[in-house]
Amino acid sequence: MVFIILSIERGVSLKRLLKYVMKYKLRVIIPALTMLIAMIADMFNPYISKIIVDRVIEKKEYSLLSLLLLAILGITVLRAVFGYIKEYVADDLASKVSEDLKKDLYNHVQSLPYSYFDDMNTGELMARIGEDIDNIWKTVSFGFRLLLENAAYFIIATSILFYLNWKLALVTTLVVLPIAFIALKLEKEIGLTYGKISDQTATINTAAQENISGVRLVKAFAREKYEISKLLKLNNVNYDLNIEQASIVAKYFPLIEFLTNISIVAILCLGGYLVVKEDMSLGTLVAFIMYSGMLVWPMRMLGWLTNMLAQNKASAKKIFAIMDIVPAIKDNEDSIQLNEIKGEIKFNNVDFSYGEENILKNINLEVKAGETIALMGTTGSGKTSLINLIGRYYDVSKGDISVDGHNIKNIKLNSIRSKMAVVSQDTFLFSDTVEENIKMGKYDGTLEDIKKACECACALNFIEELPDGFQTVVGERGIGLSGGQKQRISIARALIRQASILILDDATSALDMETEYNLLRNLNTREEKPTTFIIAHRISAVKNADKILFLEDGEIVEKGTHEELLQLKGLYYEVYLEQFKDFNEDDREVI
Template sequence: MKKIFSYTRQHKFVTIMGAISMLLCVSADLVVPYITEIFIDDVLTAGKYEILTTIIWIVVGITAIKFAFGFLREFLFDYLGITISRKIKEELFNHIEGLSFSYFDKVNTGELMSRVGEDADNILEIMGFGLRLTIEDGIYFIMAAVLLFRISVPLTLVALATMPIIAVLALKSEKQLNDVYERISDHIAELNTTAQENIAGVKLVKAFGREKHEILKFLRYNSKNYDLQMEHNKIWVKFFPLEEFLTNLSTVLVISIGGILAIYDQITVGQLVGFTSYLWMLTWPMRDLGWLINLLSRGKASIGKINKILAIEPKVADCENPEELKGINEGIVFENVSFNYGEKDVLKNINLNIPAGSTVAVMGTTGSGKSTLISLLGRNYDVTKGCIKIDGEDIRNLKVKSLRDNIALIPQDSFLFSDTVESNLKYGKLDASMEEMEKVVELACAKEFVDELDEGYDTLIGERGVGLSGGQKQRLCIARALLRDSKILILDDSTSALDMDTEYQLLKNLYEEEDKKTTFIIAHRISAVKNADLILYMEDGVIVEQGNHQQLLDKKGKYFEIYETQFKDFLDLSDDKAANF
């Protein structure tokens, strides 16, 4: 809750004006029973009709105050709640965006969606309604109790007799509700994750005919959610009706005993009516108590979940006085680089010297560490041992943003946003001109199919590029990276969906560019890597072979085996032709 109150300090004027409006409304309400008491005892009973006009004007004034400041109170507290909810969502989203890759390796998308959505909205309910009503009810209770003692001490003690029992019940219900809300919040995140994954992978589900399996899986999660909600409901119905009964019992006792006191002239009729009105201000907060505890428990659980995320520090961050990376003139050096993921050795003692402007191709078996090697270059993860240097400077001494600004990545997963072709391209460079976009689209061999789209660059493409083929998506992703015009270009198996001719032409365009970038190509096809300046072959996190295409063929090692496998038919055909001659 401390964090929530820190936001209210940023809006002191709204908070203070809301509090003043609330106090004026409460004060107006507290005056009404006293005016009623005077009206009955002095006007109706004693016949002092000369004060009737004054009483009417006071009631009109109270009504006007409640109307004006009641509106202001509701508006200001709603505004405060909405503003705080917005700021929390912004802060939470900004914080999530700044977390390291390692965090997203372990967390589910559905859980984060629950925190940014449902949990932040729970805070809106607390600030806009729950917290304000808690304070308001507290003031009503204290002031009404003071005024009740003014009218009749014995009757007030009768009215307060049931209150300690209600307080004990409220504390017990809060403890149980907190526990169940923690579990409900966690489970809703799991439920959201299941739904999100299923909807995102709906094509795979249908392709495998697994609709029934997924429906049953969702039903299991939904059934558990039902059980948790019913557990919450049982706690609610166990305490709330009893609290309701005790507050009503208090009213019955006061009316009964108060009537006897009025008959024996211990109190006046006006005082009894006024006392009953004040009693309502005493019992109403007690009626609200169960509901408010319910709301505050839910909010407390949500705040705890949000704070848990906000407490996470990014593992990759700037050092104290980071340097700006303005370009690459000399090259990139890997010095005894090792990387562990948990207890698993992913990379072991990697040593490389890559001149600026050269092309490095990386091949190897699945899980050999190819993508990890490239991830370390952009500080998606930090090396466990050794260091990576650009122009002699350890990349850990560089600003993370300036480092990544100099890297354009085309990932294995061709991710496109649900937007126009132009917007997806400009994700690489927001101020890009049409001429620049057309140039990179041509370099990426995407011009032909983009021109054939119904609305060209203004064509809306579906979620994650739905409506485009795998090869078309890859070419748009490559064009987007080229538009970024960074000094380092990384193609992480990003030509796998292209046919051989398109792949050849695209790579040829990259090799022939005037402003040659330091390029890394991760691929499985010899055709994609054979023209690289340096080819690495990796196994189990170790570089087992390196050299250019011809050097690796001459070694007759792993690379040569792949070459023979991929070009077997061509080599056999060449041998047959040679035999005929």
């Protein structure tokens, strides 16, 4: 048992897990006390058996029998009652620890920046929050409790055995001690394998999650067989790892069983010899065998506990590895809270790099509160990267960005992001009602607020025509709605927020020209107009902006109003001609 305790001491992850456990001291103390009471009661059974053999059977003192049997019954009832309390409170403790771990892990993941999720897959995070925390639940509920219980049984039973007959106890101890060495080797080997199994589980989760989410694409391209084959290959790797784990268990468990059984044989042989020589009573031998069972049982459980603790150690290590990631973007100690934001934004010599790639170069831009800024350019020119810097979803590599005269690095993240509303190019809707999807922008929004936002987003009519109106449940990621409908719901979700800064990242690409025109007109005629950034590829979506930026290779190469850029006859003008090549010159001027 000592080697497992030392393993916990040297395992940083397990020590951190113990901190979670010790938050609930009462839930630790109660099972420990009930376990101790049940164990003390259990220690009387072998001694009562000794009395029954030595005095009732051999010396014919039958008057003691009823009292002794009543004592055994009382001990049994006592152990059952305290055993129930121990099991219930231990499970409650494990559930609390599991709850806290999930909460802390989920909260920490929520604090991580965009860049973390660029490199992390969903399946791995789900494996950490799901399977790995479940492994810890099992260990806290059963593993730690059994570890302490068996350690206590081992120590107390060994002490009693030496008290009864030190020679026989010495032989028994020498036989079972090598089990500790075997369990130590088992822990080292199986711990590495569990780490691999955990990683492979995350890989399988990722593949399954992506395949299920993209099932329509798989079917559209008739790739079912390929996807099944891919998952089977991953599953085969998982099978091989589990066989590797099983082979390690198979190598050591039979040896542990053999040594524990040999100890029982040694007790019977040597103990029987001592009884024959009358150096020990038969009742003492019976009690010795029962006490030795309390010694042997922990040794039998040692392999199983080692297996569980190794699994727990691998899971805890991966969970805390995520929790140890320091968010690259976080509030400074002297960050200020802005209760109100006007929406004045300034980019001053801003560069932005992602890894080794330079995305934005020397961006200089001043935006007044309430202005509409449009961004155009080819794919990969840096449009989305530019607007992602405003809310500090990424940090600038050089230069600075200010909002209302304050460097955004000196503003609390929640302060600025709570005053922003973003409609990303990847439209995402939750598997919930239309109303709840829109209320994500404003949790306390009334139905009147929702309808007003939907009317501005040109979404009210089609929503009211849905089977259950605002209570219609949309499928995962908005399945069942058209691209244009999803975009309009997303825009309504942003508008209900009544933010000071509104970002529309290619948010009208799925709308027809008439709907887009009406929507943009509604945005431009709002009473309290936010500072708005529009990324679009259509001239019709940007021509009424106060300022249009045309980006190329991460630089602003053209800047001005629609009319100014047409007169410049540069890249913007070329896009204009391409999109309106079927119109004559007079029609173009009207447009």
